[in-house]
Amino acid sequence: MIFLAKTSVAPSRSMKDNRIPSDLTVRDGKLRERTGKWFFLMLALTIIELMLFASLVPHLEKEYLAQTILLLIAYIAVEWGYYSVVGIAMQRRMEIELAGFMLSSISIAITASVFPEKLLMQLATTVVGVGAFAFLVWFIGSVNRVTYSRIFAAVGAVGLLGATLLLARITNGAKNWLAYGSVSVQPSEFVKIAFIFVGAATLDRIQNAKSIMKYVIFSMICVGLLFLTFDFGTALIFFATFLIIAFLRSGDIKTIVLVCAAALLGGIGIILYKPYVATRFANYRHVWDYVDAGGFQQTRAIMYSLSGGLFGVGLGNGKLRYIKYATEDLAFGVVCEELGMITAAAILIAYVLLLIYAIRGARYARSSFYAIAACSAAGLLVFQASLSAFGAMDILPFTGVTLPFISRGGSSMISSWGLLAFLKALDIRTYPKVLRELYHS
Amino acid sequence: MNTISSRAKILYALAGLFLVGAILVALTFVLHGDEYAMNSRNRHIYSGNVLISGGRVLDKNGKVLTEVKNGERRYNDSARIRRATLHVLGESGYIAGGVLEKYSAELVGYNLITGVFTAKEKGGNDVRLTLDAELCAEAYEAMDGRKGAVGVYNYKTGEIVCMISAPSYDVKNKPSDIDTNPAYDGAYLNKFIYGQYVPGSTFKTVTAACAAENIPDIFARKFYCSGQYDTGDGVVKCNDVHGELTFEQAYNRSCNAVFAQIANEVGAKKLENAAARMGVKSSFEISRLNTARGSVDLSKTSHTDLGWAGIGQYTDTVNPCNMMMLAGAIANGGETRIPYFVDGVYSTEGALIKDEKNTQTQTLVNTTTASVLKQLMRSTVTDYYGERYFPDMKMAAKTGTAEVGGELSPHSWMFGFSLREDFPYAFSVIIENGGSGYYGAGEVASQVMRSLFDGK
Numbered sequence: 016m017i018f019l020a021k022t023s024v025a026p027s028r029s030m031k032d033n034r035i036p037s038d039l040t041v042r043d044g045k046l047r048e049r050t051g052k053w054f055f056l057m058l059a060l061t062i063i064e065l066m067l068f069a070s071l072v073p074h075l076e077k078e079y080l081a082q083t084i085l086l087l088i089a090y091i092a093v094e095w096g097y098y099s100v101v102g103i104a105m106q107r108r109m110e111i112e113l114a115g116f117m118l119s120s121i122s123i124a125i126t127a128s129v130f131p132e133k134l135l136m137q138l139a140t141t142v143v144g145v146g147a148f149a150f151l152v153w154f155i156g157s158v159n160r161v162t163y164s165r166i167f168a169a170v171g172a173v174g175l176l177g178a179t180l181l182l183a184r185i186t187n188g189a190k191n192w193l194a195y196g197s198v199s200v201q202p203s204e205f206v207k208i209a210f211i212f213v214g215a216a217t218l219d220r221i222q223n224a225k226s227i228m229k230y231v232i233f234s235m236i237c238v239g240l241l242f243l244t245f246d247f248g249t250a251l252i253f254f255a256t257f258l259i260i261a262f263l264r265s266g267d268i269k270t271i272v273l274v275c276a277a278a279l280l281g282g283i284g285i286i287l288y289k290p291y292v293a294t295r296f297a298n299y300r301h302v303w304d305y306v307d308a309g310g311f312q313q314t315r316a317i318m319y320s321l322s323g324g325l326f327g328v329g330l331g332n333g334k335l336r337y338i339k340y341a342t343e344d345l346a347f348g349v350v351c352e353e354l355g356m357i358t359a360a361a362i363l364i365a366y367v368l369l370l371i372y373a374i375r376g377a378r379y380a381r382s383s384f385y386a387i388a389a390c391s392a393a394g395l396l397v398f399q400a401s402l403s404a405f406g407a408m409d410i411l412p413f414t415g416v417t418l419p420f421i422s423r424g425g426s427s428m429i430s431s432w433g434l435l436a437f438l439k440a441l442d443i444r445t446y447p448k449v450l451r452e453l454y455h456s
Numbered sequence: 457m458n459t460i461s462s463r464a465k466i467l468y469a470l471a472g473l474f475l476v477g478a479i480l481v482a483l484t485f486v487l488h489g490d491e492y493a494m495n496s497r498n499r500h501i502y503s504g505n506v507l508i509s510g511g512r513v514l515d516k517n518g519k520v521l522t523e524v525k526n527g528e529r530r531y532n533d534s535a536r537i538r539r540a541t542l543h544v545l546g547e548s549g550y551i552a553g554g555v556l557e558k559y560s561a562e563l564v565g566y567n568l569i570t571g572v573f574t575a576k577e578k579g580g581n582d583v584r585l586t587l588d589a590e591l592c593a594e595a596y597e598a599m600d601g602r603k604g605a606v607g608v609y610n611y612k613t614g615e616i617v618c619m620i621s622a623p624s625y626d627v628k629n630k631p632s633d634i635d636t637n638p639a640y641d642g643a644y645l646n647k648f649i650y651g652q653y654v655p656g657s658t659f660k661t662v663t664a665a666c667a668a669e670n671i672p673d674i675f676a677r678k679f680y681c682s683g684q685y686d687t688g689d690g691v692v693k694c695n696d697v698h699g700e701l702t703f704e705q706a707y708n709r710s711c712n713a714v715f716a717q718i719a720n721e722v723g724a725k726k727l728e729n730a731a732a733r734m735g736v737k738s739s740f741e742i743s744r745l746n747t748a749r750g751s752v753d754l755s756k757t758s759h760t761d762l763g764w765a766g767i768g769q770y771t772d773t774v775n776p777c778n779m780m781m782l783a784g785a786i787a788n789g790g791e792t793r794i795p796y797f798v799d800g801v802y803s804t805e806g807a808l809i810k811d812e813k814n815t816q817t818q819t820l821v822n823t824t825t826a827s828v829l830k831q832l833m834r835s836t837v838t839d840y841y842g843e844r845y846f847p848d849m850k851m852a853a854k855t856g857t858a859e860v861g862g863e864l865s866p867h868s869w870m871f872g873f874s875l876r877e878d879f880p881y882a883f884s885v886i887i888e889n890g891g892s893g894y895y896g897a898g899e900v901a902s903q904v905m906r907s908l909f910d911g912k
Contacts, residue, residue, distance in 0.1 A: 259467065266463050306497065314495070321485060321493035322500045324571025332576075334499040355571075356485075363478050367471050374468060377461035386460040394467055397474050405477040408484065 074331025079131035118420035140425030144432030151436035204430035215388035248414025316348030327355030347404035389441035510580015511563025540592035586615035605648035611784030614793030656858025659768025666730035690760030692716035719766020724754035750774035784882035787873035790826035845902035855893030868896030
């Protein structure tokens with residue numbers, strides 16, 4: 016443990032020489048960054064959000080009008096509150112949060128329009144998500160904390176998934192919801208954060224085969240438990256994330272191929288023993304042949320996406336929203352239809368940009384934990400987004416996973432923000448104290 | 457960190473695959489967008505299978521056949537026009553191949569850029585037809601409750617002015633016994649486009665064409681009809697004892713004996729080829745509808761079968777639209793425009809969005825044969841039928857009385873064309889079990905063509 020902490024926290028010589036980003040200036044003897052641009056970007060964000068929100072207000076029912084407007088304004092206030100503290104007072108960069116705010120505002124807008132009675136919940140979970148993001152950014156700032164807590168995260172993750180398997184009732188073919196009173200949560204969403212946390216933290220000891228084995232076992236337990244809950248989409252996301260982490264850690268493409276082959280065999284085995292698993296995906300690429308049966312959701316998502324054209328029919332004018340779970344499972348279709356394909360494409364590009372941000376930023380990471388965590392979190396988001404968006408469009412099998420930040424639902428929103436924390440932590444400027452030490456040493 | 461960051465570059469592959477996924481979505485939208493968006497389950501534009509968004513369909517005179525008002529699809533006020541244009545417009549879920557189905561994207565004004573915006577904001581687009589709804593109504597009434605089809609088109613331009621299929625029904629007051637009452641059998645089919653009927657003596661036109669091309673002295677020959685033709689392995693009965701006849705007289709009087717003899721003289725292969733060249737076995741695209749193919753299969757015929765096939769019996773079938781085209785081609789020197797009934801798509805302001813006129817031509821007979829057939833069909837009217845049915849029209853025609861077996865009355869056929877330069881119309885009429893071609897289909901053709909001629 017001590018060895019690990021030492022190697023990962025202490026900045027290396029090469030980092031001191033090359034890796035202090037060039038857009039920093041020294042003012043009053045302190046390392047400073049120009050912060051004015053964040054104000055204008057916040058302003059732009061607010062204008063876009065106001066336009067988005069204004070477009071949905073005319074369609075609102077009277078009984079929700081005042082409450083909805085108030086909550087939408089509250090959301091913008093939360094953003095400016097965050098900016099005042101983090102951007103102005105603490106002088107931090109804002110690009111990651113801006114992306115998160117922009118994406119979240121779309122699900123806020125869609126929720127306000129489709130389920131005005133659930134807007135408060137959506138807003139509250141977004142605020143919790145931002146809070147979780149801030150907490151995680153602080154928490155993983157110290158590799159010591161990461162190292163000591165990773166065992167708890169691992170146990171917690173397995174415990175949560177195990178509890179889900181035992182306690183959850185089957186909803187829509189999967190046992191992935193835990194309900195307590197009127198509140199229901201999807202524990203696998205939170206486990207995503209722990210999964211990356213554990214994976215990235217364990218991997219600091221790169222040459223140790225035993226620790227790889229431990230992580231492989233942990234991963235297989237997680238994926239296995241998810242399989243048992245029939246939540247194949249999430250299981251697939253975990254598996255993909257495992258592959259990313261395993262590769263980043265080992266660089267061993269042969270092992271990855273081997274693992275994939277083993278997984279494929281396992282998959283075939285499952286299909287042989289439990290043929291009904293395969294029938295869930297029997298409509299794939301044939302949804303129009305089962306237009307009122309197994310292809311119901313996908314065909315609706317496609318026809319209504321097309322109906323929206325490039326610019327959308329406008330918030331409140333859509334028809335896909337009347338399909339059950341559209342704002343969750345078919346969120347991409349709802350965006351296409353009501354906000355248009357250009358907005359939908361922009362959202363997809365946003366995910367890719369987050370991934371590119373992580374890949375490029377990995378060079379400047381202060382330790383492998385931050386590089387692996389950021390890359391695998393961004394990889395997870397992109398993979399999940401593709402399952403969700405392309406699954407709804409029948410390009411990939413439809414698994415009903417959520418579209419990060421966009422789908423309605425608290426667990427998914429909190430999880431998306433939590434994953435974003437790993438990207439934020441990648442940037443060394445997030446931790447000025449570390450940066451100053453680096454600069455002055 | 458260098459190792460990790462260089463390994464991280466493999467994630468560019470993930471980003472690349474993601475973009476490939478997005479491109480595949482875009483490709484699906486571009487290639488199949490119209491079809492998928494126009495699905496009758498799309499609640500933007502359909503309600504209970506009815507296209508409730510966008511778009512009027514107008515006849516050639518601007519008469520509104522159907523439009524949407526207050527989110528509901530309305531049809532023409534007149535029940536006779538509703539019945540006559542039912543198959544042209546179609547009824548989703550019941551009658552396939554209607555304009556409302558085939559032109560739904562144009563009616564809605566759907567495209568990938570604006571989606572269903574045009575329909576929502578501007579009420580869609582207009583589809584204008586070449587049909588004269590009033591003429592269609594008259595044709596449907598002339599059928600007088602009998603089943604069958606009528607089509608009339610301008611063989612110089614290809615515009616179909618009349619096209620009806622019977623039985624029809626009033627879409628606004630759909631009969632409750634439609635699925636049980638035999639009077640409505642076949643009501644869901646546009647028989648003019650999709651029907652296949654035994655041609656009877658109209659097929660003698662094909663046999664005549666084959667004879668003209670293959671028997672050099674055909675016009676110099678004398679034939680003899682004893683009331684039947686003995687083929688060697690059976691007999692083909694004639695409708696009369698015609699005695700000595702020329703080829704032309706045999707065609708005029710529709711002599712079975714002579715044409716059974718001619719069929720055997722030219723042989724199965726040549727007759728089948730002639731039928732194929734004349735389009736009998738082809739499907740033509742008529743304003744996005746593909747006509748049913750006729751059938752002439754003479755591969756295993758006895759002499760008697762071949763004799764019967766030569767007079768349009770045996771297993772021969774033809775499509776009414778195809779027969780109309782054949783008449784038009786003969787009138788027009790062997791070549792005809794491919795008929796169409798959708799003129800174009802217009803914005804509600806009247807601007808042309810999409811021209812749907814078909815300018816393609818099809819050669820069905822060579823010029824020499826066309827003039828022979830023209831003469832045969834013209835003399836059939838002048839020397840045999842008389843001009844009573846088609847005064848002043850310089851009409852050329854041929855009837856058919858097609859035996860359909862059993863106790864059933866034969867199908868009644870007539871097809872023909874006007875030779876007047878200022879009245880370049882060709883027609884075909886089929887009445888199922890309508891009895892004599894001359895008295896059944898001839899009467900209907902007469903009414904329709906006179907009405908068209910008077911309104912000219």
